[in-house]
Amino acid sequence: MDKLVSIVLPVYNGEKYLAQSIESVLNQTYKNFELIIVNDCSTDSSEEIILKYKSQDDRIVYIKNEANSKLPKSLNNGFAIAKGEYFTWTSDDNMYHIDAIDTMVGFMEQHTDVGLVYCDFNMINEEGEFKYKVTVGNPEEQKYKNTIGACFLYRRSVAENVGDYDTSLFLVEDYEYWLRISLSYRISPLHMCLYDYRWHNDSLTLTRSTEVEQSVARLHWKYLTEYEKSDMPENELFEYLDFLMKYCNQQSERIRIKLKFSLKHKKYVIRELRKLFSRIKSK
Template sequence: MTSLPLVSVIIPCYNAENFVESAVRSIMEQTYSNLEIIVINDCSSDNTGEILKRLAEKDPRIKYIENEQNLKLPKTLNKGIKLSKGEYIARMDADDISFPERLEKQIAFLLSNSEIDLVSTNSQWIDENDDILDYRTTHPKFHCEIQHVLPWKCPLVHPSIIARRSFFIDLEGYKEDILFGEDYELWIRGWLEGKMYHCLPEVLLYYRSHKNQMTGTGFNANNAKSIRSFLYTFLLETKNPKFLFGILLQTKIFHFLITKTYKLRVLLK
């Protein structure tokens, strides 16, 4: 019987004491068991480190890493990739919850589809009390659909992805000077270099929306500026006009119009 490949799950953690145990346990309790779970404490000032150390004592698959200084997300992710040993590398955030069968289903798909480099899933949003919110993603499934929308929106849920190790090695990981949208930039760069994507249509991740998270639904000028910057670079490189639409979407007026349209649709249901 062929042994199952090792999957390295990278979980960067920063001041996540309220949610990190649930997040890590959701990986510990996966139906796919051949894992190394790399948890990296990025200089948290709360009890995140103590919680992670306690979990690491209970499960030998957990490798606890502590940054000497706050490296921010992209550098921490690249550090996790370098420390990992798995043939496959999965992402997980310190405040989300993976469904038990998530990794098993993603690995099964990758083993059966050698042309695909990265697989994501859809997600159901929850709040800080684990209550279900009225939003779940319905991202495009096939690569041909994903590449169609990549220039103007991010169709892959970052904490839900798993990729072949070669994906990260070939692309040399995340751009460390991009502090917001580092995942989106990587997906575009990978697509332009011929990498293939797929999204499993089912929900396999609870994505938590709360006031302390780095990402959110509201408009943030600095975050939007970061995304506009790399989209503009891709526009110049490719001359693909879809990137221009993506740049326009990352402006306050477009965000306002989209938000109002969504709220109107909800009211008219």
């Protein structure tokens, strides 16, 4: 028997594209799933749309937050009642390709040493027209940028081990969660395009880009101690340093060269990184 997949769909005023998002789940070739829709106190017609689909398909589970709680709390509320052996979540403005869940479950069943799989996806515009394809990065790059993207699947056992999404990290809750997973489990890219990510004027990525950038910087600061304890290879450490300095608009070639030749002294490197992020932490 196919293993149950729990798909959480957080919704906040998503009436414009919500029906398309729900239908992309219901139309999956993989049939053994539960769709847990979490309404974060929407004030538009989202609830009406949700109830319409729930009345037509008993695989839909509907819960409504008592107060507007934002994305990470909505995810935690949804997964708290999830029954599946595999977990994933999607957004109210994005869509799965018809074979997305089937393909990812098949990959995970064949690769039992993988804790999380993530896939390529298409960027589409407001009208749903193709813009370009996004090829996800390698697992090693996850240390300094979010390579996982929008289409992924992970094991229930992984979620039970790493815990909930951090409600204090709104806007980067997903990236922080992937970092936590990647510290303890093997993550693997699957270079098949299985998802449509919609770029539109009301998306969080666009409307709060400055906040996202600051939150990502703080997240890197938080994980410095984890990398300090880990046995990161020198080439990966320099790539991480190089990225962070560019991220902080630190363009000094002299400093970059100095750090590059100091990689064997990890304590020095970490100290320099802390200097870079001291101003961010104090904000």
